[in-house]
Structures are given as structure tokens and as C-alpha cells.
Amino acid sequence: xxxxxxxxxxxxxxxxxxxxxxxxxxxxxxxxxxxxxxxxxxxxxxxxxxxxxxxxxxxxxxxxxxxxxxxxxxxxxxxxxxxxxxxxxxxxxxxxxxxxxxxxxxxxxxxxxxxxxxxxxxxxxxxxxxxxxxxxxxxxxxxxxxxxxxxxxxxxxxxxxxxxxxxxxxxxxxxxxxxxxxxxxxxxxxxxxxxxxxxxxxxxxxxxxxxxxxxxxxxxxxxxxxxxxxxxxxxxxxxxxxxxxxxxxxxxxxxxxxxxxxxxxxxxxxxxxxxxxxxxxxxxxxxxxxxxxxxxxxxxxxxxxxxxxxxxxxxxxxxxxxxxxxxxxxxxxxx
Amino acid sequence: xxxxxxxxxxxxxxxxxxxxxxxxxxxxxxxxxxxxxxxxxxxxxxxxxxxxxxxxxxxxxxxxxxxxxxxxxxxxxxxxxxxxxxxxxxxxxxxxxxxxxxxxxxxxxxxxxxxxxxxxxxxxxxxxxxxxxxxxxxxxxxxxxxxxxxxxxxxxxxxxxxxxxxxxxxxxxxxxxxxxxxxxxxxxxxxxxxxxxxxxxxxxxxxxxxxxxxxxxxxxxxxxxxxxxxxxxxxxxxxxxxxxxxxxxxxxxxxxxxxxxxx
Numbered sequence: 105x106x107x108x109x110x111x112x113x114x115x116x117x118x119x120x121x122x123x124x125x126x127x128x129x130x131x132x133x134x135x136x137x138x139x140x141x142x143x144x145x146x147x148x149x150x151x152x153x154x155x156x157x158x159x160x161x162x163x164x165x166x167x168x169x170x171x172x173x174x175x176x177x178x179x180x181x182x183x184x185x186x187x188x189x190x191x192x193x194x195x196x197x198x199x200x201x202x203x204x205x206x207x208x209x210x211x212x213x214x215x216x217x218x219x220x221x222x223x224x225x226x227x228x229x230x231x232x233x234x235x236x237x238x239x240x241x242x243x244x245x246x247x248x249x250x251x252x253x254x255x256x257x258x259x260x261x262x263x264x265x266x267x268x269x270x271x272x273x274x275x276x277x278x279x280x281x282x283x284x285x286x287x288x289x290x291x292x293x294x295x296x297x298x299x300x301x302x303x304x305x306x307x308x309x310x311x312x313x314x315x316x317x318x319x320x321x322x323x324x325x326x327x328x329x330x331x332x333x334x335x336x337x338x339x340x341x342x343x344x345x346x347x348x349x350x351x352x353x354x355x356x357x358x359x360x361x362x363x364x365x366x367x368x369x370x371x372x373x374x375x376x377x378x379x380x381x382x383x384x385x386x387x388x389x390x391x392x393x394x395x396x397x398x399x400x401x402x403x404x405x406x407x408x409x410x411x412x413x414x415x416x417x418x419x420x421x422x423x424x425x426x427x428x429x430x431x432x433x434x435x436x437x438x439x
Numbered sequence: 440x441x442x443x444x445x446x447x448x449x450x451x452x453x454x455x456x457x458x459x460x461x462x463x464x465x466x467x468x469x470x471x472x473x474x475x476x477x478x479x480x481x482x483x484x485x486x487x488x489x490x491x492x493x494x495x496x497x498x499x500x501x502x503x504x505x506x507x508x509x510x511x512x513x514x515x516x517x518x519x520x521x522x523x524x525x526x527x528x529x530x531x532x533x534x535x536x537x538x539x540x541x542x543x544x545x546x547x548x549x550x551x552x553x554x555x556x557x558x559x560x561x562x563x564x565x566x567x568x569x570x571x572x573x574x575x576x577x578x579x580x581x582x583x584x585x586x587x588x589x590x591x592x593x594x595x596x597x598x599x600x601x602x603x604x605x606x607x608x609x610x611x612x613x614x615x616x617x618x619x620x621x622x623x624x625x626x627x628x629x630x631x632x633x634x635x636x637x638x639x640x641x642x643x644x645x646x647x648x649x650x651x652x653x654x655x656x657x658x659x660x661x662x663x664x665x666x667x668x669x670x671x672x673x674x675x676x677x678x679x680x681x682x683x684x685x686x687x688x689x690x691x692x693x694x695x696x697x698x699x700x701x702x
Contacts, residue, residue: 288553290555290556290557291551291552291553291554291555291556292543292551292552292553292554292555292556293551293552293553294556295536295540295543295544295551295556295557296544296551298533298536298540299533299536299540299541299544302533302534302535302536303529303530303531303532303533303534305530305531306531306532306533306541306544306545306599307515307544308514308515308518309518309521309522309523309531309545309599309600310518310544310545310547310548310549310603311515311516311518311519311547311548311549311550311603312515312549312550312551313513313515313516313550314515316550369535369583
């Protein structure tokens with residue numbers, strides 16, 4: 105079961121990376137995540153299902169049903185699209201999440217709605233949007249052209265155990281996202297974004313529009329969350345409209361566990377420790393699920409455990425560490 | 440160059456009545472001139488700088504910086520012309536970022552792209568710049584700014600304000616929160632940077648002596664208006680006592696109560 109913990113930790117760790125950007129870098133407590141995560145999952149499943157639907161008429165056409173011109177053209181294009189379906193699904197997941205982020209950012213900036221409320225509004229609205237993406241049903245299978253499983257099977261060969269190839273696929277995805285993030289936060293725009301949550305005045309003074317910069321950051325954060333949602337759907341084999349429930353708390357717990365685990369002021373370390381925190385979080389949840397009954401803990405108690413974990417992490421960093429505000433920025437000063 | 444005409448700024452207050460904080464300010468500052476702005480508390484000195492920078496919206500009048508009418512521009516757009524240092528040493532820097540990243544952010548104005556912010560040659564240039572402060576910060580480039588002392592941080596903020604060669608420098612009592620030693624150091628750096636970069640500068644201060652020494656011109660404000668404006672030979676001949684006397688004459692009555700505030 106260790107592979108399960110690792111894969112889940114990595115897939116959901118990407119979500120925590122998105123959360124790290126909004127909560128830690130931008131200092132923007134963003135609950136959009138509860139909507140953008142399932143949005144990414146739904147978009148990925150719908151794209152795969154939609155492409156499969158476009159491909160389906162090919163069989164009867166080949167069988168001599170006398171395809172109309174339109175169908176014939178549709179059949180010609182998807183041949184290439186079929187191979188690209190998993191990639192398109194991931195891009196779609198990112199885009200759906202980023203869109204949700206942009207909506208929150210617009211509500212916040214245009215209507216001067218506080219971040220938390222703006223996120224709640226978006227997340228509430230996206231519940232219905234996600235149901236629409238899923239075709240009116242609460243969930244949708246993602247079996248064929250599955251990005252994660254497909255990659256694991258085709259590229260890593262069939263000689264490797266599925267659990268291990270799946271782990272490698274998830275690891276590659278997580279490392280790619282974390283690596284790109286690390287690179288991004290060393291660029292000019294990344295540095296400006298880092299200064300944003302710290303002291304907005306310094307960004308304004310540099311002649312940068314703080315509204316565009318924050319919007320970009322929120323979109324990026326939720327895009328990464330959406331990508332994680334797409335990968336989660338891929339891992340689970342289906343997308344569910346309720347994927348997002350409780351996800352902010354588990355992501356935050358992951359971020360904080362990472363911070364307890366590894367102290368650093370370097371952005372690269374701060375990014376990668378989120379993944380470590382996420383794996384640890386999934387491990388703790390697995391332990392609670394598997395052996396919790398010994399202490400009278402049922403799966404119903406997991407949310408409470410998550411909440412307590414967050415409270416515990418804040419308490420530890422507040423009383424054991426030197427940094428009083430546990431819900432503030434990265435680059436925390438450590439002696 | 441700064442050209443301000445008939446500038447008015449009002450603040451809303453309860454009861455529907457607006458309070459005029461700036462009440463018809465006309466001020467022309469030619470390129471390269473340093474102007475001290477003095478006046479008692481509530482005279483509108485800081486509001487004037489905030490109005491120029493775009494931190495507070497103007498009610499009427501115009502602000503022209505370098506020939507561009509920018510009274511309605513958002514703060515970030517006006518920042519292209521402006522360097523700014525406030526009283527609070529924490530105000531101008533990102534404390535949880537390194538000295539190097541702060542410098543890289545301030546090194547130029549305008550939108551950013553995906554170029555790597557600090558490479559080796561850039562780090563070297565920035566290290567040379569920060570060595571001008573003579574505080575050994577060039578050896579601490581990878582440290583977070585929050586670890587600096589107030590004086591060091593304000594000196595760094597000052598450097599960051601001039602690093603991108605803005606045309607106008609706005610200083611709002613930027614040495615007031617520092618101990619005398621550091622205030623002296625930052626004051627000296629200020630004069631040096633203004634001369635070196637040929638900046639047009641507005642300096643708000645409570646220190647009459649400093650106001651006379653550091654500037655080519657002294658502007659005295661009271662209740663949202665400019666009361667007196669001295670420059671050239673007249674300013675050169677003036678001492679602190681003359682300045683206080685000028686203020687008394689311009690204001691007429693009620694002088695005594697403000698004496699301490701001004702001195």
C-alpha cells in the first residue's frame with residue numbers, strides 16, 4: 105500500500121503546490137480550490153470522453169455505413185487527436201482550474217470582495233458548472249486514454265509492476281510541476297510575485313500593475329490545482345463533482361507538515377517540501393484509516409483529524425518555532 | 440520636472456461633509472531641484488506626496504511629471520517616474536525576500552517577463568550598487584531583508600528608490616524613524632544620490648535645519664496651502680530662526696501653539 109500513499113501524495117501534492125502559491129506566496133487565502141480541483145477533473149474526463157465520442161462513429165463508417173462528409177472529416181482528424189487525448193485532458197484540466205481562479209480574481213478585484221468570500225462564490229458556482237461539464241451526472245469514468253495510467257503502461261512498459269510504473273509516472277508529473285515552479289520563481293515575474301504577498305507597495309513601486317500580477321498568480325495557482333484534479337481523476341479512474349470537498353484543508357495540512365519537516369528560506373526547498381508534506385499527510389491519513397479503529401477512529405473522523413493536524417502544525421510552529429504567524433508567507437526567517 | 444496646478448484633495452468624513460486636505464496647491468519644480476517641504480502636523484505635506492505618487496486620488500487640478508499629465512494614472516503607472524521612500528523602514532522593501540531579489544525587483548520599472556531575474560553578471564552589478572551604501576550589505580546579498588537593522592533597511596530602500604533612475608524622488612520624513620547616527624548616514628546618502636543621479640526631489644521634513652541645508656528651496660505648507668516659498672540667495676541667507684519667523688509672519692496669529700511642532 106506504500107505505492108498508493110506515494111502516488112496519492114504526489115498527485116494531491118500538486119494540488120498543495122497550487123495552494124502554496126495562493127496561501128503562501130500571494131498571501132491570498134483562496135477557497136476557489138474546492139471548485140477548481142473538481143473542475144480540472146471534470147474537464148479532463150469530458151475531453152477524453154468527447155474525443156472518444158468523436159472517434160466512435162469511425163467504426164460504423166469503416167463498416168460501410170456510408171459516412172457523411174462531415175463524419176468522414178471528423179474521423180480523419182481524431183486519429184491524431186486520440187494519441188494526444190491524455191495530453192489535451194491535462195491541458196484542459198489546467199485551463200479549467202485557471203479559469204476558476206480568474207473568476208475569483210475578477211470578483212475580488214472588481215467588486216472588492218474579500219478573498220475568502222470571492223473564493224466561496226466561485227466554488228459554489230463551479231459546483232453547477234462542473235456538473236454540466238460532467239454531462240449532468242455527478243461523476244464520469246476516465247478509463248480509456250487515461251493520462252496517468254496510459255503513460256505508465258505505454259512508456260514504462262508492461263514489464264514493470266503497475267504500482268511501480270504508476271508511482272514513477274506520478275513522480276515525474278510532480279517533479280515536472282515543482283521544477284517548473286522553482287524555475288518560475290527565479291524569473292523576473294516570479295520574483296515580483298514573491299514580493300506581492302510580502303509587500304505590495306514594493307511591487308507597485310517597481311511600476312508593475314499589482315492587480316494583473318495577482319490575477320496571474322491566482323490563475324496559475326488554480327491552474328495547477330486543476331491539473332492535479334485531472335491527474336486525480338486519472339488515478340481514480342473517474343471524475344467526481346465532490347472531489348473538491350475538504351481539499352483546501354488537506355492541502356493546507358500538507359503545506360504545513362512540509363514546513364514542519366524541512367526548514368528553509370529557499371524557494372526551491374519550500375516548493376519541494378510541499379510534496380514531502382503531502383506524502384506525509386497521505387501516510388498519516390492511511391494509518392488513521394487502516395489502524396485508527398484501534399483507537400476508535402472511523403473514516404468519518406478523518407476530516408476532524410485533518411483539522412486537528414492543521415491546528416497542531418500551527419501550534420508547533422507558533423510555540424516551538426520562532427515564527428509567530430503560521431499562516432503567512434514563505435521565506436520565513438530561521439536562525 | 441514637476442508641474443502642479445490648482446491641486447485639491449478632499450477626504451470623506453462622516454456626516455457627508457468632505458474635508459479639504461489640499462486646497463489649491465500650485466508648485467513648479469524644475470529638473471534637478473531639491474525642495475524641502477515643511478509645516479505643522481496636518482498641513483498636508485504627506486498628502487501632497489501621496490497625491491503626486493497616486494496613493495490618494497485627487498479631487499481636481501493637475502499633476503504633470505516629465506511633461507506627462509498623470510493626475511489620473513494609477514499608482515503603479517506613475518511609479519515609472521518616481522522613486523519613493525517613506526518614514527517606515529519596512530514600507531519599501533519585501534522583508535521575506537533576499538537583498539538581491541529586492542534589488543533585482545527595483546532595478547527597473549515596468550511589467551516583467553520570464554527572464555531569469557538574477558544571473559551572475561546581474562548579481563555583480565547589484566553588489567557594486569549596494570556597496571555604495573558602505574554597510575557591508577554586498578556580502579549579505581542572500582540574506583532576507585528582515586534581518587537588516589532599521590537604518591540599513593532604510594538605506595537599502597533609498598538605493599532601491601533611485602536604482603532605476605527615476606526623474607523624481609519623493610521622500611516623506613524618511614529619516615524620522617531612525618536614530619541620529621543612522622539618520623545622518625541616510626541623509627548623507629540622500630544628498631549624494633540626488634546629486635549623482637540628477638534627481639528632482641521633494642523632501643518632507645520636520646527638521647528645519649535639515650530643510651535648509653539639504654535643499655535648494657524651502658516650501659512651507661499650512662492647512663492645505665503653500666504659505667511661503669523661499670529659494671536662491673534668500674534661502675542661503677536664512678537660518679532656522681529666520682524660517683520660524685517667516686512662518687510666524689505668514690501665518691499671523693496662533694503661532695505659539697505650533698512653535699514646538701515646527702522646531
